[in-house]
Amino acid sequence: MAVSLWKSLLQTTKSRLFLQRGVSLYNGVHGFEEEAIKKKLQQFGGGSINLSKEDHGIRVLTLNNPKQMNAFTGTMMLELQERVTELENWKDGKGLIIHGAENTFCSGSDLNAVRAMSSSEDGMNMCMFMQSTLTRLKRLPLISVAVVQGKALGGGAEFTTACDFRLMTPGSEIRFVHKQMGLVPGWGGAARLVQIVGSGVALKLLSGALRVDPERAVHLGLAEETLPSSDETRSLEEAQAWLNKYTKAPAEVIQAVKKVVTAGRELQLEAALRAEKDIFGTVWGGPANLQALAQSTKRK
């Protein structure tokens, strides 16, 4: 009796915690020194992470450091965390498109920063910082799509897996180059890749540092489709049209859909069921539900 009560309490706590915003994956118990790593990252400037204004419930996040093929500098890592916090607090959001400036996605960490932060302590702190931010990004109650133009390499490839979907433009590639640097992914990219394509394919992509072109990515289930255009403006419009198919409903409904799917992916069955119950409770009898009930019974 006491054991099952304890188990039940633990699962309820887990599903509640999971629904909270802004929760870091790591803290002092894990040796994470957030303030120290933020200070360090501040020293490696350049580029920016830009967030567009909302348009029909969709915003566009741009990785903007084209001089370095959109490599992630320290300040971009810090800005990403700020933008994710902003998105967590966006009440009317439905979708997010992520792309890189000037026709390429992202070439991973800024190698100049990586060279200067090669101590184990810095490496572990940066790893925990980025894992935490990208986990929060993936958990956003928005449908997120990475538009991969040009190259997504190393951390850039990992970043694409923090989105719900990937759309690729003709001639683009996703490549986990970590092995060639004597590394493995550290931004959560390996764990997410296994969830997306399964462990066998993930093992091949990582151990072979394979170039994944759009055709192969679609075949492996890594990408949804190849967009017709490689032009930056047009491919973004195409991605927006693709996303529109999945965001045609009030924001609270789309957000609830994303939350139940995230719960199903991340929690154990009983905790996921409890989270689903809580989320269901937020839409049952809500405006969209009442409006649908008042209309015809046929779903067209």
Ligand SMILES: C[C@@H](C(=O)O)C(=O)SCCNC(=O)CCNC(=O)[C@H](O)C(C)(C)COP(=O)(O)OP(=O)(O)OC[C@H]1O[C@@H](n2cnc3c(N)ncnc32)[C@H](O)[C@@H]1OP(=O)(O)O
């Ligand atoms: C391990 C992981 C992690 O942290 O977990 C990581 O992501 S480590 C990073 C993993 N990524 C990589 O190893 C990618 C390294 N970069 C490349 O392989 C290449 O630059 C390509 C991205 C394929 C682009 O080749 P392409 O010949 O088209 O252009 P390019 O090499 O002249 O690059 C244009 C300019 O961008 C710079 N650049 C490119 N990638 C960079 C990066 N990751 N960090 C810092 N600078 C970078 C180049 O040095 C060059 O600067 P200048 O014009 O001043 O010469």
